[in-house]
Amino acid sequence: MLSPHEFATLMLVKAAPEQTSLSREELDTLLERQLAALEKLASEVQRPRRTLHAVSVVKAIARKH
Template sequence: MLSPHEFATLILVRDAPDQIEASRAELSTLLERQLVALEQAERGMSRPRITPNGNSVLEACARMR
């Protein structure tokens, strides 16, 4: 189960990946659970992106409303 902060971070990765700092604690949990992956961005920096598993989690939560 994701904490509210981890869930919010997952949404941010989906909607605004450039707004997330790589040092954010919740990001490491999402990486461990393979809900988020890091990809190489411009200037050699890493950028988070949502994985298919992460997208499935968000879709399942959206269906519960």
């Protein structure tokens, strides 16, 4: 189960990945659970993105509410 902060970070990754701090503790949890991944841009900067697994989790949560 995701904490409210982890879920909020997952939503932030979707809405504004460039504004998501890579040092957020919640992002580490999402990376460990394979709900987020880091992609390297052409500029060599890394930014988080949601994985397909994360999309499925969010859809499942949305169906229950």
